[in-house]
Amino acid sequence: MNGFMRNMLAMIELEMRRLRHDRTELYTRAIQPILWIAVFGPIMGSVRAIPTGGIPYTDYITPGALIQSTTFVSIFYGLTIVWERESGILKKLLTSPASRYSIVVGRAMASGVRAIFQALIVIPVALLIGVKFTPNIIHFILALMIIFISSGGFAATSILIASFMKTRERFMGIGQALTMPLFFTSNALYPIAIMPWIMQCIAHFNPMSYIVDAVRSLMITGDLTSLPIDLAAILAFDAVMFIIASASFKRIIE
């Protein structure tokens, strides 16, 4: 366990050092969520077509737009693994004392670092636009932790995809094909209750719904009744993805 934590921290540190040298990706990836909050939110909000439980529509979709962007960051994190496979880095890591499981989980959790910094760029912009966050620092920290942890699950999903799609081009394709459906079949832009029946079923199996709900209740509504269920779902998602990704990791290296 000691070595496990050590590897994970080393991977997280690696990611932070990378970001220190080059933050371009964070800025470019921030454009999309900011457009959702600054343009889509106010315009859709003026129609008042979507029941949001009394909160302004822009505020309602802010967590969704935020999670969408951090999830995209995590899903495309698999590209790093594909790159490391093409280079010799993965081979070298395999000959280090780090266990395979700790390489997978460590790499996956390192993507959480990117996700957090992504959130820290989007949130101030949302504040400027006028989104009202619950003025509670503990809620805020908890929300960031949820973003961090859930990013690990999505990054593990992306490692899993990387183990099947061994080239960058293929990976890009499947990454695109996965991210938008995840977004639209979640409660990011509208409540699950108003979805067609079949989409409701999908939304209940979509981990993004639980993440958005958790962050929304912490940052916007302050109503924490569903938080335990959300947390359980997120942790289960992480655990399952870590196990499957570790198991299929062998495929990447052979």
Next chain:
Amino acid sequence: MSARGLVKVYEGKVKALDGVNLNVESGKVFALLGPNGAGKTTLMRILTTQIKPTSGEAYIFGFNVTRDSAKVRRLISYVPQEMSVWTDISGYENLLIYAKIYGIPPSERDKLIRDALENMGLSEFANNLVRTYSGGMIRRLECACALLTKPKILFLDEPTIGLDPSARKAVWERLMAFKKEYDATIFFNTHYMDEADLYSDEIAIINRGRMVTSGTPESLKRSVGGEIISIEVEDQSLNPKALEMIRGLSGVNDLILGENEINIVVQDAEHSLPKIIESLRANNILVRKASITKPNLDDVFLRYAGVRLEAASGRISEVRQVRSMIRRG
């Protein structure tokens, strides 16, 4: 390090290794030579615990590479053929991350990293992004990563591929200095004949997943059929008595007579030459010129692997391309 009957079959079809036996003494430099697709990299990946053999066993300092892989990983370092450093952080940071993965205590970290950079001649570039390094510097940084943990065995897969001659020399000089200081074992794959010849104590030749032959560079070259001493004599008839005498010397395999010239095939030219010259002198034959022709490792390679090494050279430029592509990415 030893291996018995290693077999590796990929996806039930491709037989990369077909019963490889191996023995490497501790503290030696061991070179593995072979043409494209011979199984060199597969063998190295098994020995470094990355992949499991289909059958057979291998041991490193008594630890089984499959069953005790965690213990083996503590003793070894590995430099893969492909580039294996992060280009978007500095050289120092690369070593720092590896130091942390290997659990080097914080109090020793900085000194060990600075030593490794110093040893590889990278101190003044320590804080530059690896992206700005030249190919030779990247290779030296990779070696620095591998030497950081002071491994007992260093595995190098084509350590100087795609480098210019001076960069190759620089890498090797620093590797040999490390080996000398820490009495480490070096196991490397290469297709540069001169490199195997210059730096290794023992060479094994692998072809189509099988070990074809092994031995010291000298003994391998001799096994091709001996060395040739050519002697040019003064313009006078060579007397048969002298030729008989030379033929009778120990270590002489054959004698070919030309006009004013004798070509003598011997086991070991350096040792036979004085004796031959003595015999000629005893028979009053004046020697004008003497030269030694030795078979090179390319001849050895041709004989045992069945192809010239140039056949594999297409692959060098390919790997160089891959390396530069990865750097850009």
